[in-house]
Amino acid sequence: MPIDVSTKDCTALGDAELAAMADLAEKSGSGFDLGFLSKQQEDWVLATDAHIDDELVGYSFYTLERIGGTPAILMGILTIRTGEDSSAILKAILSDQYRKAVLAFPDEDVLIGCRLVSAHGYALLDSLIDVVPRPGYKPTGEERAWGRRLAKRFGAEHRLDDRTFVLSGTGTVDGYVDFSDPVLNGKFDEFEKFFEPLDADRLDCVCAFGWVMAEDLALAGRVEED
Template identity: 55%
Template sequence: MPMEVSTKDCSSIGDAELADIADFAIARGTGFDLGFLSKQRDEWVLCTEVRRDGQVVGFALYTLERIGGTPCILIGIGATQEGPDERMLLNEILAEQYRKALLAFPDEDVLVGVRVPSYLGYHVFDGLEDIVPRLDHKPSGEERAWARRLAKKFGVESKLDDRTSVVSSGGEVTGLFAYGDLNLGPQGDLAPLFAGVDRSKFDSLVVFGWAMAEQLADGSLPPEDF
């Protein structure tokens, strides 16, 4: 079935629409109930939704802003429906964000920041440069500072270990982008990065990377070779 993708200001999300998102998010295992989403609606600027046959199958709340002069896409929370076309759902959301970033920040490299629960979340960063954290790389002082800046924007600064980028939520739902199996734990090639992430306590990893200006301009993000 064809998908419908729409983007609007978070302030224009009605209660019924928010309830639809909450139903999807809870079924997805995120812990994002209606009360949590009501608060997040006030925290973020834009909402991209993907629907199939009228049903929510993906969403993201995010903002485009400058942090210390650096243009950023900050993805506060979101989720995509598990299944064979989940990557397509993710790319629909990312494509909207990149198009808006190109309009807001023409001819500039843009930092993309998000919290992910497992290595599958790194698909958000396909095609991006200088991703942190990454294997066999010790974050510089400036990169650790970026992790702290992002954690502050996400409202989890006190829960962040900037040496590992792990957000220890202690069982509190604090937000992330849900892609793939949320209960994988430290598996796959990126397992060392998630060694300190306890999904039973809603932990996550703060990750960021750079969308290059030329990639945004030529529309090559997100990459379609999947």
């Protein structure tokens, strides 16, 4: 079935839309309730939602901004319905975000930053290059600095371990990528080790990022338009 995707300013979301988003999040147990989502409206600029037959199946709050001059897509929250079409929904949402990014940052490489709570979340970064953290790789000093910059932007400047990229929680729900796809069949199992140190009660997460090259971003934008 076709996936209908649209993007608007977070501040333009109505009460009914927020309620539908909270209902979807409740099914996954993410903790993104109505009060939390209302607060997220203030923290992020754009909201992308995905529907199948008028049913909300996924959404994301994010911003397109420059961090120290570097163009970035910062994923505040993302929730997608778990099922056989989860990856297709994720791809549709990301394609729309890439289309927005290529208009905002033409001919530039763009950093994608997010907070993950499970290895399946790496599906968001699967098509990117220089993903950090990743198995068998020791991040450089500059990449560790990027982790600190992202942690600061996520409001957790002093809670990041820049060697493990674990972002310590406070016990209060914060934004992250809520994604699980039963069809992945162990594709991201090698990333599981990054999540072993997480304290579930404290609501820790992994601060992760990667890069999409300008030519790939432009291609994604053209495909979406077609």
